[in-house]
Amino acid sequence: MHDIHHIPLSDIDADALPRDRISLAPSALSELQASIASLGLTHPIEVWAKHDPLPDAPRHGLISGLRRLTAMRALGHTTIPAFIRAPSDIAEAMTRMVAENEIRAAISPWEKGRLVTEAVAEGLFPTFDAATDSLYRTLDRHRRARIRAMADVVAEIGDHLLTSPETLSQNQITRIAFALRADLGPLITTALRTSKQKSPDAQWKTLLPILLEAEETARTPRAPLYREGRPRRMAQVRSKLHIRRERTPDGWSLRFTGPEATGPLMEDIMDRVEGDFGQTR
Missing domain, CATH: 3.90.1530.10 (Conserved hypothetical protein from pyrococcus furiosus pfu- 392566-001, ParB domain)
Structure with a gap:
């Protein structure tokens, strides 16, 4: 005792x-x-x-x-x-802390991934894999794999872009991790950074089209639809104008954000589209 x-x-x-x-x-x-x-x-x-x-x-x-x-x-x-x-x-002390909190406290998925990234940043472990395997050694392999994926999400997105990342569910973080593996990280961070909607629900709605595109692409066999280096999913044509392509349930949309995304500019763009693809009837 x-x-x-x-x-x-x-x-x-x-x-x-x-x-x-x-x-x-x-x-x-x-x-x-x-x-x-x-x-x-x-x-x-x-x-x-x-x-x-x-x-x-x-x-x-x-x-x-x-x-x-x-x-x-x-x-x-x-x-x-x-x-x-x-x-x-210190690494062993952290492992004891994790083991205690797994029993007593409800630690969110984001917080678990964040702990792994901080442990590596502090030099306590050489890699995310080593940190996950040590800190969460009492968990089975599949649960450790989920935490390892959470660490990738935290490392890519960071704490500053999401208003309340600790409110994200396991399923939400898993979907974000899947999109990151599809090389959509820059698109995700740009979407969060340029959106004026900062509530957790609004931020999730901002991410959904990107996540849906990643998931749809994985379900659909790849076809040679694009030339090398495409598709482009975003463009910054001016310092204050960002364009982002998004998947929708029935097609695609182009989202214009930034101080120069004005009504008159949209009129100019509509004129150009009509000129390139034929007049509306």
């Missing part, structure tokens, strides 16, 4: 590891605070003793229990019950 230590909150570094949680839900945190205020903290957090802490810096790094630590701080406690673990290195 491991001893429980009561460690000062000021002596715990919550950011010692890349976390697998982007944000804490206020409602869930409030419920946890109410439970702790009524019943006390029933499950100690996990920390490890740093080997070489900086002067006046916390001597312990948090492994698991971010919500519990945050709630205890909000309630004004000065110490917290904790198990002191002895991981062999």
Whole structure:
């Protein structure tokens, strides 16, 4: 049985590891605070003793229990019950954190992929494959493969283009990953960057035509419809005018975005189309 230590909150570094949680839900945190205020903290957090802490810096790094630590701080406690673990290195500490959260906390698919990319960026693992296999070693091969695909999506799109990436479902991220494998990454990032609609639902609707094209192309045998280097899916004809080709249920559309995408310009384009393909009747 491991001893429980009561460690000062000021002596715990919550950011010692890349976390697998982007944000804490206020409602869930409030419920946890109410439970702790009524019943006390029933499950100690996990920390490890740093080997070489900086002067006046916390001597312990948090492994698991971010919500519990945050709630205890909000309630004004000065110490917290904790198990002191002895991981062999930071990578092992991260693996313990992941294992704990797989049991206790609902970590979104995006957050899992993000943790893999951060672990590699921090130099803790050489590749996404190595990070996934180590951090999620308790999962079966198919679930690890899904997380590995999520890491590709996070690496390609990043956190800054999507308003609330942690709200994306497993199926949504899988569809985006499929489109990335079809070399539609630049089209996806351009669509998100140039769209003025920034709500999660609107951003998903922006992506749907691109995802549908990738999926339709995979279902349909390739035919020599285009010359080499085509089809073109987007063009920037001026610095403030972007054109993007999109698949629709019954055909294709050209989407014009940017400050120069004005009504008069659309009239000019319609005139040019009529001139090239024949007058309307």
